[in-house]
Amino acid sequence: MGKKKRAKKEKIPIPSVPIKQSSPLGWIVLLGPLCIVSFALLFGKSIPFLKEQAAVEAEDAAEMVCRAAEDDIRSGNYQSAYSRLMYALQIKPDYADAYINLGKIYYLSGDIPTAINWLQKAVSLDLPQKDLVFNNLGLLYAQQGEYQTALAMFERALATGLSLEQIYSN
Template sequence: MQHSVTGSEKSDNTRNGLHQKAGGYLTKSLKLTSALVLTGLVLAGCTAVDRTTTGSVNKSTGTKAERSIEQMNAQQLAQAAQSYGAHYQKNPTSKVAALNYATVLSMAGRNDQSLAVMRAIAIQLPKDKQVLAAYGKALAGAGELDAALDAVRRAQTPDYPDWRLLSAEGAILDQQGNSAAARTIYQKALQIKPGEASILSNMAMSYVLSGDLPTAEKYLRQASVANGSDSRVRQNLALVVGLQGRFQEAETIASRELSPEQAKANTDYLRSMLAKQGVKKQA
């Protein structure tokens, strides 16, 4: 869900994310880490929340249209919402139309509307595993985590588990504060799909939530070079490095994904926020 924004949009996105729970050896007043996890936040901006992928990667699931949606910026999302919405209105019982429209609504931050679309198609197709998985994602996006967990688990096939659903389940468990259970689930997913970027990224974000930034960095570095990784994983890596006070290294990583101006603006903003919170630069 990488969507580059600038100026006030970037500041708003970033500042809105700086009011969550701090963790680890960062000072108690530092309120950055949970925002990184729950929004897949990169300082260049991310306009929507995907709560079944706590890190930010190009998913291996979904339709081709769904994957292309995740690369749109805010203006493109608004246009896509109109287009997919019109198609959905003509075909409200179409699984593909519903999935695509729900995805673009979620990416645009219209989570309640996305949930309504998925709830309607789930009634039509109550045993369709792809629909159930997407319904769980929509529930999580709307903050209905218990229902989301139930939907994702009902979509799972215990005797032949789907690693994507396991990873989504772990992300929901993390948001419920059950990091130990989440990491156990991620390990099960990695046994099925070793080296998968989305699972590694989710594992990394789990450690960010608990304030263990060095371990989070380890998993993000693995995710950044894994198949299926995208720019947002590396930008999150830059942010985790920056949160540890290694600003020059963070800027170097970010500059591979962003323009030099964006990379510098991101690290400058992060540096100023950490300075205000009293976090000292590390060697």
């Protein structure tokens, strides 16, 4: 048998492609946004504008979740409302409406001591309707038979702006 001749492979000429030097502008366009995002992630919490923006967004998100929880409370779905309110507190731990609504859930469920605890937490925060919360605490303490504490809560409600007529209407 004879030897097979191998065909010579022809070399295909590869055209030379000119390599373009990258310009500084190209690198800036490419890496600029990445640097900005990295900077914001690393130092964003210490920049006042970003802190304020995050606080506003947290407040809005907590409010939306709290409103959905209020709908659940009205429909008697306390477990769902509780879950939503706990989530609102994860978003914004000092969101007073969430504490007030948790107190409402426990009151409606018949657990007055726990309702009082949640309302006490709400009162410890800076909230505009402290007078109403003190009034509600007074009602809950009176329901528990703790009349001296109830009276103290009604006095605090008066001191923070609730009118005497509103307290007497209880």
